[in-house]
Amino acid sequence: MRERLGATVSKIETEFNTDVLLESTSGYLGMERVDESVRALRQEQTLADLTGQNSPYKFEIVEANIEHPEPTLFTDSSQRVFAARVPPPSGDPRFIDAAVQAADVLEQYCPVLFNENEPYPGHRRGDFAVKAVGISFGGGQKKPKRIYHPEIDLELLTDICEMSCIKRLAGHASTAFQTWAPNLYDLYVEYMKRLKELFPDITFNFLNSIFACCTLNFGPQTVMVEHLDNLNYIFGWCAITALGSFDHHAGGHFVLWDLNQVIELPVGWTMLIPSSYLRHSNTRLQPGEKRYSLTQYTAGGLFWVIDNEGKTRKKMSRRERAAAEKLQALRLSQDLNCYSTLEQLGVTATD
């Protein structure tokens, strides 16, 4: 299903060469590129830290026009669309209602899922509550399976993912992925079909979304510090939908460190980026504001295990292992970059 995502489209042309994504990788996962010493600071940046006269960075602001919303496509040096920012679907006022409801749901479930007297379990992206839900593979797992949660949490997380507002957001992000990277999306369709054939018991988060996994960012102030999600599929897109109530001109921007861009991301709007390669973060919010987000993605390890017919390295014979390595080398020599050009997408975009 294709959704009308806006009457007109704008583009941001960059000199970024997306073939670089593959460099020094196995063709499945990304490579960690965030400086550990920077990460140790765990420092949030304000808009003024990153833009304007007194900023050492002088990043460019990519504004969002909520009166006349339109998708913004980020093109690489070969005119291929490697990232997109999409507004709520045009002609569907109920979508914003769903975004408001989803924020309420996350706000209500947060104190039930997390003990307010304990600090949030440390994660490398910032200090706020998060839960990942869905299918993962990697780190010594014997086979792809759903991320483990204690029974009581699992019930709550399942409730959340079954809510129609959350499903609506998840489906819209997946449709936007299909619209702006159709070849990549088709690759996901093929791999997820094979995953289900290899592991028939596996269940997906959402029937209307191609992504295998999601992270619910419960905030209450979801502000990511600079990071990349290098376990996601290297060319894959991660969809991030912003929720809550905050002034998107003042904070909660989506920062792309490799492109020197600070992108306004209003409530209900979605960023689609190769999060395994592009370093990203958010700008600080104003005191009292709330920001949540729904992130969807697919682990690169899933693509690897599917290419290996569901077998982990440990389960392979020596011969199978040699064959797997050969296949991997062959795969790397092929053109894995399946982003589409504006021409292929059949759109003309304004600057």
Ligand SMILES: O=C(O)CCC(=O)C(=O)O
């Ligand atoms: O909330 C956001 O804008 C970013 C989310 C993100 O980067 C993540 O969940 O890894």
Ligand SMILES: [Fe+2]
């Ligand atoms: Fe991320």
